[in-house]
Amino acid sequence: MIPHRSLLRRAGLCAATAICVLLPGWASAVELYKPGSDKDPQVQLARFLGADQRYFSAIVELQEIAQGKDPLQLSPEYRLELANNYLGFGMRDRAESLYRSLLGSSVDKKQLAQSFLRLAEFDFQRGYAAESRATLYRMRDKLPKDMLPEWQDLLVRVLMSERRYGEAIDVLTKEDNASDQSPFTRFNLGVALLNEGRIAQGQTVLDKVGLRDPDNALELSLRDRANLSLGWQFLQSRQGGTAAPILSRVSSEGPFANRALLGLGWAELAPQGERLRKQDSADDKNSDKKGYTTFSTLGVLIRPGFLDNDVFDRVGIGLGSFRLRKSKGDTEAILKRALVPWVVLIQRDPMDPAVQEAWLAIPYTLDQLGAHAQALQFYEKAVGVLEQARKRMDDAQRSIKAGRMVETIVRRDADAESGWNWKLRDLPDAPETYFLQSLLGEHRFQEGLKNYRDLRMLDRNVQGWRRRLDLIQTEYAARDQQPADADALVQRVLRDVDPPYAGTTIGLQLDSNIVAPGSYNQRVEANDMLTPQLSLGGAPARFNGPYERVNVLRSRLNNLHQQLSATATQQAGLLEAMAMQELDGQRRQIERYLIEARFALARLYDRQQKGQLDND
């Protein structure tokens, strides 16, 4: 038998357990954090917003913690977070001063080095090459060893953008770490060597990049670019025999295929040159023997390529640059071989300059072969194709002048706060899009687009406050909530605030000259002390509560809206000017080809009339 008391105890325990299960428990004790410290939930919230690429919101949250104080007075973690978000939102000056304040602080050295690298990358992309270079050289001494390749890669890109090729080569070769460098860095080394006049070394480096087994689409594209650059470089130095197999390595899918096809034809006609010896760069004596891996190469129809004038400009090649190599019995065979890639090429988009050039190269070759009637037909077709291209160019220029281009490009993710990290993910279906693919990929255009996007986003943010400010005033003026318990608030203040005399120690000392009590002669005017003169004080000059502050904010809002709109219009204008400049260049190219086609056509007709043409 269970004793009565025990039964009761057991019943009590059961009841308590049931209450625990049914009723929610009390939250744990409150923990304290220092505002702005790493434990501050608002700092951690900013970290989440930053990871979500909501840099603008993150900055506002962090600024709220500072409450107008200089951020330099807050913790290193806070400053790093704020700086990272500033940079993410494209505010390099603010970011830089905070990063610099962290030198010698408790922030992880590698984390700080990565931040400076990002700052330098930002400067490079925004066109501040000198600032980028200065940041990179400044951080060199304290650079963690494993970040050296990344540092070299960026510094070399900066130096090459300033045409400081010799310095770029030194940066890449004096550390003797070729095996740690990415294929992109090696490509840049090859280009720098060529530009510095160290042709054999440059060719060897590019050749190695062109033979690499690519791991992804970007590396494949790089390999194509290396082969295209190298192939055209050999063409320029009259080494057609060497150029042809290298141009054949360019994969059939990709932005470089059209120019490779064009080059392949010219390689047949160019002097074949002599066998070349490879020469390693200073940092790469142990050449790897990776074989060429087969990918689908030319001969398969692909989409039109992208414009990239630098290859053409550097090589300085056009129809007039070539002289048919001396040939005897095999001339006809050579000319026919040259026609093969060009015939494939002219079936592609005629807006590509490589295709346009092929349209001229074919009748030129046919004329050389003695097929004058066919040459005439092709020149006439070429004129038609080029005129059509010029018309499409006119449409594109008109579309840009209509002023919708920039807004159309950025309309996707319009409210994203990703700032500098925003990426153009697709292009609008507009007449100008095709011609601008190269420009759209350039930093100068991309960075301008980002600024334009940010301005539009900020304008929408500011406009959104119009309604919120109205709401603040309305709700503040007509609040139906009970006022706070004044006693509780006073108690809170008394708990939090240390009295100004707390901790003061009063030192007493003996003074032998003090007047003895009762020997004062002067009469004390007690009444004066007890009845101070009171008078009404004047009203404060102005109140500065939430209601009044909203009025001030509203006028700032209007002002900001005007400035943002005006700057966005200027930014769009600049982008349109860049686009028009790009299209003007392409238009001039089309017109040059048109003149050449018409001139060649006229000469052929002239020769025909004079009976100088042999029968086909």
Add this chain to the structure above:
Amino acid sequence: MPTKRGLKALGVCLALVTSCAAWPASPDLAEQAVKLDQSVEALKDEVIEFNREASSTEVEALLPDYRRLNIYLRVKVPGLLLESFTVQIDDRQPEVHHYDEYDSRALLNKDSVQRLLRVSTEVGAHKIKVAFRGRLADAKPDEPPLSDQYEARFDKTTYAGDLEFIIANESRFRGNPRLTLRQWRAAP
């Protein structure tokens, strides 16, 4: 045509990665671009300052600190991609947050929290109920979602309060994700 668009986009990326020279072209436009860039940065600064002031005015007017309650969420389960999180204070209407993959991944970032709510609450005892639903990134499509709910009481004092809900594994090496609660407050 999506394929064509995709190729165009890829082309843009490729051109970006492989481009060597950053700022060729006309020096006139480059100069204009730099000037505009600096104006834009100055304007951004002004808008941020405006937002800071407007936001603190809003909070002061509508959410004075003796009534303010912030509710945060932290996810400490590697690979847990949240789909939704529900918060209900007392008998108020439950607030439901839905997550896309990008948001839920951002929440997995080390030492980061999301603020779910910033509300006005009377001083005194309150009840809070939360629940989540999500999946592990490597979960098979037919696996049921992971979920948990939590209910607690807390005292809102005259200080602005922070409640932080944490989703963590029951034990270090295994177990289902479970919710726990921490209370924070800024030191005076």
